[in-house]
Amino acid sequence: MKRRGFLKRLLLCTAGISLPAPLLRAAGAGAQPAPAPDIARVTGADYPVLVKETLDLLGGMKRFVSPGQRVVVKPNIGWDRNPDQAANTHPLVVRTLVEMACEADAGEVMVFDFPCNEKRRCYNNSGISDALAAIGDKRVKLTHMDKRKFKPITISDGKSLKAWDIYEDALTADCYINVPVAKHHGLSRLTLGLKNSMGVIGGRRGGLHHNLGQNLADLATVVRPSLTVIDATRILLDNGPQGGSLDDVRKMDTLLASTDPVAADALATTLFDLDPDAIASTVAAYQMGLGEMQPDNMNIMERSV
Amino acid sequence: MTTVPKKRRYLLLRRGRVLFQALSLLLFFYLFIKTDYTGSDTLEYAVNILFRLDPLLALATMAAVKTLLTLMLPALITVVLALALGRSFCGWLCPMGALLDGWSRLFGKPGRQSPTRFPHLPATLLVIILVSALLGLPLAGYIDPFSILVRGFSQALYPGLNDVSVAFFTWTYQQAPPLVNRIGEPIYAFLQQTVLPAEQKFYQWGLVSLAVLLLVFALEFYQRRFFCRNLCPLGALLGWFARLGFLAMDGGDTGCGTCRLCSSRCRMGAIDDQRHIDAGRCILCMDCFTSCPRQIIAFSRALPGVRAAEVSLPRRRFIGSLSAAVLLPAVLGTRTLASRPDPLLIRPPGSLAEAEFLQRCVRCGQCMQVCISNGLQPVMLRAGLEGMFSPYLVARTGYCEFNCTLCGQVCPTGAISELTREQKHRFKIGHAWFDKNLCLPYAKGIPCIVCEEHCPTPDKAIRFRAAAVLDDRGGTRIVKQPYVVDDWCIGCGICETMCPLPGRSGIFVTSDGEGRHPEKRLPAADGGGYGP
Known part of the structure; x- marks a missing residue:
């Protein structure tokens, strides 16, 4: 039998497995259907204005940050790449969110990530280091992660991931704002909000790739952002998650934001001309009742500025 | 007066x-x-x-x-x-x-x-x-005093200072009462900003470098x-x-x-x-x-x-030293490494061809000190007795950071030439190979492409193809199996460093195909390659 024939037959035989199973929400989701989550989708080329408008649609930063609170803004600063290469969250998006948290009288705004490349190079070349220094506010703390602050956490609702070391500040902050950049990823197809949470965990992170979708959903039961802002100002379509070639970058000038992390990821997936169920972590989280994944069931608020 | x-x-x-x-x-x-x-x-x-x-x-x-x-x-x-x-x-x-x-x-x-x-x-x-x-x-x-000094400090004492500091301040952070931490934490932060390195580094043979330095100090007890x-x-x-x-x-x-x-x-x-x-x-x-x-x-x-x-050396002694100096190089060419160099001897990017590299390298260890990912390590015997303490990449320990050109900048003799970022991106120091007996998608049918994720070349040198494999329960699965694109791989070794297997890596780099030695060209499917 030729290889092509073998593959064809194999696909036929396993069709039952590979076809999407009917998506069922977890039983624990409650008898009452959850109200449709609000999600903002805003486009505009002036990023500070874009960020402000997006937050306004959701009720403004004051809805999430009360005076004196400890706030974490968690961008993706994973790679030694510059802002144009679309591998890290755009520095202006991060900066505007941090400024807004300061204006809402946050007591402290912590910004950190656990980069894949050398940490100092990532913080510098992503432009985030300079962008935050330009704010000139002592409450803003861009720090490298302190190994002492990883705590072993039991993930009691986890189906695949039962325990892992998680960064204390990410768990104890009064307000945790997840700010991923939307981009291509070889294994998970896209990396979005749920995947961005891998930046607050310690240990041998590569080990999570073995059942990545479920593991990320399990992680999402304990790392729970108050707000997810997905940076799609420019998106990386191929050779992710770090890219490097500008040919793979598409300018979108778009931000998505929601209090529902699954909804944010699901809607962001459509920016890549994919259906939300193409992303295993979205499906797994939806099935566990962590959020909504069907755009039809979301209250999408659109605006362009 | x-x-x-x-x-x-x-x-x-x-x-x-x-x-x-x-x-x-x-x-x-x-x-x-x-x-x-x-x-x-x-x-x-x-x-x-x-x-x-x-x-x-x-x-x-x-x-x-x-x-x-x-x-x-x-x-x-x-x-x-x-x-x-x-x-x-x-x-x-x-x-x-x-x-x-x-x-x-x-x-x-x-x-x-x-x-x-x-x-x-x-x-x-x-x-x-x-x-x-x-x-x-x-x-x-x-024997150069600066080489001995900088090697001892950079490969043992300085990392040791950091290790001890981290251990101490971790202990106070976890065990000491808040009052102690109110004083200790600012001190630790200050030390980190001023004296301590950004990251704990690890060195093979750091203790040998230290022993040589300590010997110099111990001899001080015998005579000032x-x-x-x-x-x-x-x-x-x-x-x-x-x-x-x-x-x-x-x-x-x-x-x-x-x-x-x-x-x-x-x-x-x-x-x-x-x-x-x-x-x-x-x-x-x-x-x-x-x-x-x-x-x-x-x-x-x-x-x-x-x-x-006033002659500083008696004639007999001078002639004796001369003959010693003549004899040693004469036998260098008779060792096995002269005919078959060690394939795991991966030199830093920009290194000159091996013979000239070694002649220029003064074993100061600065390339290893400045290596941002801790991948460069001192060689012990892999490069021969005359190659000890010269640098090589141990990719399971650390990799060669794609945008970094620091080792070429600190090399005092040009053994590692200074590269621009663009030159560095194309400088091939070695090549990655999969060990299919270990690599998870091949060996166990488990999905894992951490190597592909980290591969830094803009057109990825590690790609994957979907393949149907038998898993260990006898079932069939489709997994993405990675492979190396010869034209893009520069041998940086990040794949080997990041491979999530706990011990030996499922992918490893060798010096094959390195740009400084055309005779190590990789075999090509079209029949090219194999020698100059």
């Missing part, structure tokens, strides 16, 4: 010397700590200036490669200094000398100095080093400045220039009677029984100037070139 102000002048000079030593030591440590990524792609300062000022390393590397190395021209400054002011470098500027003097002050026994144990050894070593360098055997880096008097070939070279040059010292005379205060105090054994002061050994420490009861020791001037007639 009366004797009293003269004595005061000498006391002042002596105090000035100690101050000079302390300052130069501080400068050394400042440059040492600055030899790191500081937020810019280009290093501002680095401790490599010390090596570029070293005429021993300059002569040895230039003799080895038979070309003028402009990088090493600052060594001329030290030569001019020696011609004008004798071995003042050793007594006033050398950081190793400063540390040894400080060490003796703290732990040594003051008093009578014994005669130099091996007075001819430094010059013997100098001849062996220079002649064997000329014949292609690099040895200078093994033992290394400088009995071993240092740089000191011997500077002494030779000192004798050629202008500066002379008036020693004692017959009027001294039985007084031997000067010679018994001399830490360098530079004063003989007739109280003549040998400019080739005197390091201008000023001890005898200030302790002479008659105040007759003074500076004077010599006619340049006259004292060069």
Whole structure:
């Protein structure tokens, strides 16, 4: 039998497995259907204005940050790449969110990530280091992660991931704002909000790739952002998650934001001309009742500025 | 001039010397700590200036490669200094000398100095080093005082300091009452910003580098400045220039009677029984100037070139060292590594072809100190006995950061040439290979493409194809199986570093295909490759 024939037959035989199973929400989701989550989708080329408008649609930063609170803004600063290469969250998006948290009288705004490349190079070349220094506010703390602050956490609702070391500040902050950049990823197809949470965990992170979708959903039961802002100002379509070639970058000038992390990821997936169920972590989280994944069931608020 | 102000002048000079030593030591440590990524792609300062000022390393590397190395021209400054002011470098500027003097002050026994144990050894070593360098055997880096010093600090003491600090402040953070942490945490933060490295580093053979340095310090208990008097070939070279040059010292005379205060105090054994002061050994420490009861020791001037007639090495010894230096290179070509180099010997990006690389490398260890991902490690025997302490990439420990060009910037001799970022992106130091018995998608049908995720080339050098595999329960699965694209892989090794397997990696890099050796070209499907 030729290889092509073998593959064809194999696909036929396993069709039952590979076809999407009917998506069922977890039983624990409650008898009452959850109200449709609000999600903002805003486009505009002036990023500070874009960020402000997006937050306004959701009720403004004051809805999430009360005076004196400890706030974490968690961008993706994973790679030694510059802002144009679309591998890290755009520095202006991060900066505007941090400024807004300061204006809402946050007591402290912590910004950190656990980069894949050398940490100092990532913080510098992503432009985030300079962008935050330009704010000139002592409450803003861009720090490298302190190994002492990883705590072993039991993930009691986890189906695949039962325990892992998680960064204390990410768990104890009064307000945790997840700010991923939307981009291509070889294994998970896209990396979005749920995947961005891998930046607050310690240990041998590569080990999570073995059942990545479920593991990320399990992680999402304990790392729970108050707000997810997905940076799609420019998106990386191929050779992710770090890219490097500008040919793979598409300018979108778009931000998505929601209090529902699954909804944010699901809607962001459509920016890549994919259906939300193409992303295993979205499906797994939806099935566990962590959020909504069907755009039809979301209250999408659109605006362009 | 009366004797009293003269004595005061000498006391002042002596105090000035100690101050000079302390300052130069501080400068050394400042440059040492600055030899790191500081937020810019280009290093501002680095401790490599010390090596570029070293005429021993300059002569040895230039003799080895038979070309003028402009990088090493600052060594001329030290030569001019020696011609004008004798071995003042050793007594006033050398950081190793400063540390040894400080060490003796703290732990040594003051008093009578014994005669130099091996007075001819430094010059013997100098001849062996220079002649064997000329014949292609690099040895200078093994005994050069700066190489010993920087290796010991960068590969053992400095990482050790960080390890101990981290352990201590982790303990206080976890166990101590809040009051202690209110004081301790700001101190820790301050230390991290100023003295401590950004990341804990790990080195193979760090303890060997430390042992060599500690030996130099231990010998101080046997004799003050033992290394400088009995071993240092740089000191011997500077002494030779000192004798050629202008500066002379008036020693004692017959009027001294039985007084031997000067010679018994001399830490360098530079004063003989007739109280003549040998400019080739005197390091201008000023001890005898200030302790002479008659105040007759003074500076004077010599006619340049006259004292060069005083041969520093007896003829028999000179011939002996010459033959030793000739014999060693003669047998180098007979070792197995001459016919089949070790494929795991991956040199830093920008390295010259192996023979010239080794001849230029002075084993200062700065490339390893500055290596931002801790991938560069000292070689022990993989590159032969003459290749010890030279750098190679151990990709399971750390990888070569795609945008980083620091190792080429700190190399004092150009053994690693300085690359632009664009050149670096294309510089192939080796090649990645999958071990399909270990790699999860191949061996167990488990999805995992961490290597592909980290592969830094804009067109990924690791890609994957979907394949149907049998898993260990006999079922069939579709997994993405990675493979290496020969044209893109530059051998940076991030795939091997990041491979999530707990022990041995499912992908590994070798020096095959490295750009500096065309004969290592990879085999190509179209029949090309295999040799030049």
